[in-house]
Amino acid sequence: MNGVHDRGGEQDMGPIQYEKDEPVFHAAWEGRVYAMNRAMGAWRKWNLDASRHNGELRNPADYFRMSYYERMFAGLTELSVKSGLVTLAEIESGKPAPESTKATPPFTTADAAAPGRYRASARRQAAVSPRFAVGQQVRARNINPIGHTRLPRYARAKSGTIDRDHGVFLFPDTNAHYLGEKPQHVYSVRFSARELWGEQAKPQDSVYLDMWDDYLEPA
Amino acid sequence: MNTTRRGFLAAAATAAGATATPDFAHAEDHDHQVVPSDLALRTKSLESLLVEKGLVDPAALDAVVDTFEHKVGPRNGARVVARAWFDPAYKRLLLADGAAAIAELGYSGAQGADIRVVENTAKVHNLIVCTLCSCYPWPVIGLPPVWYKSAAYRSRAVIDPRGVLREFGLVLPDEVEVRVWDSTAELRYLVLPERPAGSEQLSEEALAALVTRDAMVGVAKVALPQKGARL
Numbered sequence: 292m293n294g295v296h297d298r299g300g301e302q303d304m305g306p307i308q309y310e311k312d313e314p315v316f317h318a319a320w321e322g323r324v325y326a327m328n329r330a331m332g333a334w335r336k337w338n339l340d341a342s343r344h345n346g347e348l349r350n351p352a353d354y355f356r357m358s359y360y361e362r363m364f365a366g367l368t369e370l371s372v373k374s375g376l377v378t379l380a381e382i383e384s385g386k387p388a389p390e391s392t393k394a395t396p397p398f399t400t401a402d403a404a405a406p407g408r409y410r411a412s413a414r415r416q417a418a419v420s421p422r423f424a425v426g427q428q429v430r431a432r433n434i435n436p437i438g439h440t441r442l443p444r445y446a447r448a449k450s451g452t453i454d455r456d457h458g459v460f461l462f463p464d465t466n467a468h469y470l471g472e473k474p475q476h477v478y479s480v481r482f483s484a485r486e487l488w489g490e491q492a493k494p495q496d497s498v499y500l501d502m503w504d505d506y507l508e509p510a
Numbered sequence: 511m512n513t514t515r516r517g518f519l520a521a522a523a524t525a526a527g528a529t530a531t532p533d534f535a536h537a538e539d540h541d542h543q544v545v546p547s548d549l550a551l552r553t554k555s556l557e558s559l560l561v562e563k564g565l566v567d568p569a570a571l572d573a574v575v576d577t578f579e580h581k582v583g584p585r586n587g588a589r590v591v592a593r594a595w596f597d598p599a600y601k602r603l604l605l606a607d608g609a610a611a612i613a614e615l616g617y618s619g620a621q622g623a624d625i626r627v628v629e630n631t632a633k634v635h636n637l638i639v640c641t642l643c644s645c646y647p648w649p650v651i652g653l654p655p656v657w658y659k660s661a662a663y664r665s666r667a668v669i670d671p672r673g674v675l676r677e678f679g680l681v682l683p684d685e686v687e688v689r690v691w692d693s694t695a696e697l698r699y700l701v702l703p704e705r706p707a708g709s710e711q712l713s714e715e716a717l718a719a720l721v722t723r724d725a726m727v728g729v730a731k732v733a734l735p736q737k738g739a740r741l
Contacts, residue, residue: 295661296642296643297641297642298641298642298661298664298665299641299642299664299665299667299668299669299692300641300665300668300669301661301665301666301669302665302666302669302670303665304660304661304662304665304666305662306662306677307657307660307662307663307666307674307677307678308656308657308660308662309657309677309678310655310656310657313655313656315578315579315583315652315653316575316578316579317656318549318550319550320549320550320553320554322574322575322578322579323553323554323557323571323575324549324553325574325575325578325653326570326571326572326574326575327553327556327557327560327566327571329574330560330565330566330567330570330571330574331560331565331566334565343642343643346643355661359644359656359659360549361549364549364552364553364556367556368556371560376563376565377559377560377563377565381559381563382555382556382559385555385556385558385559386559386562387559387562387563391563393562393563393564394563394564394565395564396564396565396566396567396570398566398567398570399567399570400567400569400570400572400573402570403570403571403572403573403574403576403577404573404577404581406577406582406648406649412624412696413696414624414696441642441694441695442694443641443642443692443694445641445668445669457624457695457697460695460696477695477696477697479626479697484688487668487669488669493672493684493688495685495687495688496671496672496687496688496689496690497687497688497689497690498668498689498690498691498692499689499690499691499692500692500694501692501693501694501695501696501697502695503695
């Protein structure tokens with residue numbers, strides 16, 4: 292979806308606000324939101340791509356006004372309700388519905404101590420042939436899907452070179468909508484900065500993007 | 511699926527009002543976004559609900575916070591970098607198979623399973639960003655700082671990396687090649703900074719103490735401490 296989350300190439304957001312000696316969490320609630328988001332994800336009622344897409348649906352005014360952890364709080368609430376883990380009435384009252392039964396949390400302190408268990412890898416062992424080879428010239432397709440995509444707007448219709456084949460990963464554009472994993476190769480593609488931004492860029496500079504097979508066509 | 515643009519102006523006009531009056535009845539309706547009036551209270555209320563329903567274990571939440579406040583952070587990445595500076599064989603492995611080399615030091619996990627380490631030299635400068643969200647190599651350097659997740663950084667890092675670096679106080683010579691790594695897939699990137707000149711006599715531990723988070727994202731170089739400062 293062409294949305295404000297797709298920031299690459301915008302120039303109107305002002306200077307970067309750097310905080311010296313920044314704490315990991317600025318308030319205790321931020322850490323709790325982060326942790327709840329991890330723990331609730333372990334119910335596997337939604338996947339990472341669906342959760343990213345949910346965040347992309349936030350309207351632009353809210354997206355810019357809310358802090359990162361505010362957005363995470365909103366997303367967690369929305370996904371928890373959408374998936375049926377909690378109801379709106381329960382969130383409003385802060386109390387479980389009388390008929391609700393007590394579950395057993397799937398995310399334990401042992402999981403918490405091992406970030407490797409926080410989320411499943413998107414890499415797949417499927418035997419899928421690559422459509423492109425290292426060194427090949429490719430062009431990012433000019434697609435504008437209304438759903439989730441990880442092909443940033445600034446790279447669309449631009450030409451680059453396959454730098455590396457990372458192997459096979461599930462495809463976020465379908466996985467976000469529970470339309471299957473569609474495993475395929477992901478490549479590191481080098482785009483020259485001049486191809487992306489024109490003459491104002493230095494000729495030797497570049498941007499590397501990781502691109503799924505379905506994002507590319509031969510140049 | 512919601513198209514979100516519909517009602518954007520209306521939502522913008524009422525955003526301030528929405529802050530004052532959270533409206534969970536419209537949680538599914540993105541024209542009227544859920545905006546908690548007091549996030550600390552709302553978070554507490556949500557946590558107590560989830561705990562009562564048996565959906566989360568509060569001790570596990572404590573442990574997540576503890577992991578990121580005390581165990582996983584830039585010190586881990588700094589040890590990786592210092593080892594690479596100290597041990598050429600380790601450096602070769604790190605650049606060829608980042609995940610394997612990092613696992614050798616005991617760090618692995620989510621967003622670290624597929625990690626590529628890119629080396630800064632006198633001729634090449636690497637910079638990491640995620641223009642679509644906040645992807646970051648957190649098993650090695652912890653959770654990203656606010657500026658890394660900010661719209662300003664994510665917008666300009668790809669179109670004007672040299673300008674962004676100047677804002678961080680790093681002016682690159684014109685002839686240096688800048689490579690920006692936009693980590694929009696499930697690969698994660700870590701910059702292996704240039705070892706500072708004059709650090710030949712330092713121990714691996716002393717080297718690790720010099721390596722900053724910013725250097726491992728590529729917005730700073732690693733510097734020796736001022737003369738007279740204690741290592």
